[in-house]
Amino acid sequence: MGERQSDGGQAGRRRVHPEGTVPAQDRPAPVPGGRPAVGTADLETLLAAALLRGGVDAGAEQRAVAAFVAARESGAHGARTRRRDDWRARRRRLGGRSLKATLSALVAGLTLSGVAVAGIGVAGSSTDGPAEDPKSTHVPPGTTPPATPKSAAPDHGSGGRDADRPATAGDTEAHCRAYEKVEGRGKALDATAWKRLTEAAGGASHVDAYCAGRAEQDGERPGSTGAPGRSTAVPDRSGSGSSGNANDAASGNAGDAPDSGTGGEPAGGSGNADGAGNAGSAGSAGNPADGAGNGAGGSAGRPAEPGGRNP
Amino acid sequence: MGHGGESRRAQAYDGELGAAVARAQKGDEAAFAVAYRLVQPGLLGYVRGLVGDDAEDVMSDAWLEIARDLGRFKGDGAGFRGWAATIARHRALDHLRRQRVRPRASTIEQDVLDLPGAQSTYEQAMEALSTEHALELVGGLPRDQAEAVLLRVVVGLDGPAAARVLGKRPGAVRTAAHRGLKRLAKQLGAESVTDEAPRTLGEST
Numbered sequence: 188m189g190e191r192q193s194d195g196g197q198a199g200r201r202r203v204h205p206e207g208t209v210p211a212q213d214r215p216a217p218v219p220g221g222r223p224a225v226g227t228a229d230l231e232t233l234l235a236a237a238l239l240r241g242g243v244d245a246g247a248e249q250r251a252v253a254a255f256v257a258a259r260e261s262g263a264h265g266a267r268t269r270r271r272d273d274w275r276a277r278r279r280r281l282g283g284r285s286l287k288a289t290l291s292a293l294v295a296g297l298t299l300s301g302v303a304v305a306g307i308g309v310a311g312s313s314t315d316g317p318a319e320d321p322k323s324t325h326v327p328p329g330t331t332p333p334a335t336p337k338s339a340a341p342d343h344g345s346g347g348r349d350a351d352r353p354a355t356a357g358d359t360e361a362h363c364r365a366y367e368k369v370e371g372r373g374k375a376l377d378a379t380a381w382k383r384l385t386e387a388a389g390g391a392s393h394v395d396a397y398c399a400g401r402a403e404q405d406g407e408r409p410g411s412t413g414a415p416g417r418s419t420a421v422p423d424r425s426g427s428g429s430s431g432n433a434n435d436a437a438s439g440n441a442g443d444a445p446d447s448g449t450g451g452e453p454a455g456g457s458g459n460a461d462g463a464g465n466a467g468s469a470g471s472a473g474n475p476a477d478g479a480g481n482g483a484g485g486s487a488g489r490p491a492e493p494g495g496r497n498p
Numbered sequence: 499m500g501h502g503g504e505s506r507r508a509q510a511y512d513g514e515l516g517a518a519v520a521r522a523q524k525g526d527e528a529a530f531a532v533a534y535r536l537v538q539p540g541l542l543g544y545v546r547g548l549v550g551d552d553a554e555d556v557m558s559d560a561w562l563e564i565a566r567d568l569g570r571f572k573g574d575g576a577g578f579r580g581w582a583a584t585i586a587r588h589r590a591l592d593h594l595r596r597q598r599v600r601p602r603a604s605t606i607e608q609d610v611l612d613l614p615g616a617q618s619t620y621e622q623a624m625e626a627l628s629t630e631h632a633l634e635l636v637g638g639l640p641r642d643q644a645e646a647v648l649l650r651v652v653v654g655l656d657g658p659a660a661a662r663v664l665g666k667r668p669g670a671v672r673t674a675a676h677r678g679l680k681r682l683a684k685q686l687g688a689e690s691v692t693d694e695a696p697r698t699l700g701e702s703t
Contacts, residue, residue: 227679230686231651237632238543238652243535247558255522255530255565264523264569271584272570274577274659 359387363398511536516575523568530568534561537579541586543652547636547644548590549597556593560586580659583649587663635682643678646671 258264362384388397515536521529538557545560546553563585571581636644642664649660649671660675661668 227683230679230683234632234636234647234651234682237629238546238636238648239539243538244554247554247561248531248534248538250558251534251561251565252527252531254562255568256527258566258568259525259527263566264525266567266570268570268572272567272572272581274571274573274581274662 359384359401363394363401366394366398512575512579514575515578519568519571519575519578523571530565533578537582540579540653541582544583544645544648545586545590546633547648547652548587549593550633550637552593552597553590556589557586560589563589576656576659579653580655580663583653583655583659584663587645635685636678638685639678639681640674642666642670642674643681646675647678647682650675 362380366381366384384397385391385394388394515533518529518532518536522533538561541560542553542557545556549556560582564582567585571578573581636647639647645664646660649655649663650657653660655663657668657672661671664671
């Protein structure tokens with residue numbers, strides 16, 4: 188960063204060196220114009236020599252030391268360190284940097300998660316609507332089975348909405364099919380859709396039986412991929428309406444749950460507790476997860492529907 | 499300038515200074531005297547650039563505060579330099595605030611007239627750079643440039659420490675120091691031949 192300064196007529200002529208390197212030719216040297224140039228490195232040395240000249244005044248030093256002793260005797264040196272007294276440079280620099288990084292990460296995270304949640308909501312509603320509307324009209328509100336205690340998921344923003352929203356047969360079938368695929372791995376079973384399925388079944392240990400019951404009524408449906416071996420077990424219930432069956436199966440299982448006495452309710456509770464772990468995103472993710480479930484179910488089972496259903 | 503030159507002198511003492519400060523914090527007054535002798539010249543030069551002839555008094559006040567608050571300080575030798583410079587600066591600014599109603603008597607004109615204007619060679623000009631002349635040159639800079647130059651060159655602080663003392667961003671302080679030094683170099687180069695040195699002496703823009 189040295190500089191060679193020449194006369195006014197050539198003021199634009201300058202040489203800037205990278206920081207920290209002061210080449211030898213940057214030292215002052217006679218310039219053709221007859222005027223000497225001043226190197227900044229020399230200038231610093233010069234200034235320091237000029238301004239640091241002179242020794243320490245002994246009297247002033249004695250006064251300072253006396254003040255130090257007085258402060259020591261009065262116990263002032265035990266005072267707490269304030270922020271401006273902490274000059275441990277390394278720690279501060281790190282802290283400043285990490286604070287900046289933390290803030291930018293926070294802002295970026297909020298932005299991206301907002302976009303993601305909004306996007307999921309849009310996708311979920313588009314998938315949800317057509318699959319659900321025709322059937323949900325058959326089911327009066329409030330017929331969903333009693334939910335497990337709300338305290339299991341205190342932060343669940345969509346709990347009340349889930350209770351009001353009737354479970355549809357399509358949802359249940361799709362969930363049952365997907366349940367068998369994902370059971371035991373991943374966190375998919377924590378999602379709201381699974382929580383709803385577990386509630387409908389009356390507990391985690393009843394989900395298999397509940398799904399079997401659902402599969403029975405779908406047994407006559409050709410091409411049904413869900414629950415092989417169960418699909419033809421009890422064909423006599425297949426004649427009734429799908430929504431009616433949904434309620435029958437749900438309430439029946441829910442009623443059975445307390446009697447089973449094999450830990451069904453505790454299991455259901457734990458299932459819901461797992462769902463609560465997801466509660467951070469459940470407020471808006473409930474429907475999207477539902478929609479995803481529908482989407483998966485639709486791809487698996489819908490092709491067979493036009494022929495076999497809607498009596 | 500850059501990272502190398504500005505604080506090489508200071509860094510040579512920082513180990514000793516840090517040890518002295520650590521012992522002083524445990525109550526050793528002899529160590530405090532050592533720290534005083536190591537730091538006082540630089541701080542005095544810096545404060546002199548701010549308040550002129552009253553620098554001794556201002557530093558006297560500053561050392562009272564330093565002596566009182568030494569127990570609060572945390573850091574090494576270089577940190578102590580910055581911490582003490584912050585205290586000295588606050589005392590100097592207080593002093594300037596009190597003095598605003600009656601500006602200090604200026605000896606600028608006389609000093610400028612005493613410049614080695616007739617010098618014909620660079621070496622003579624440089625050798626003739628007295629403390630007073632250097633102070634007047636620095637005092638002719640805008641305040642931010644003067645302070646940045648003094649903290650760097652005289653007190654021996656590095657960029658981040660000087661920025662903390664001044665309460666500014668390191669980049670701004672680096673730029674100010676660079677501009678200040680450039681301007682000083684230009685003035686010195688011009689003065690050695692002609693008397694047409696910029697005489698915008700004062701303490702602010």
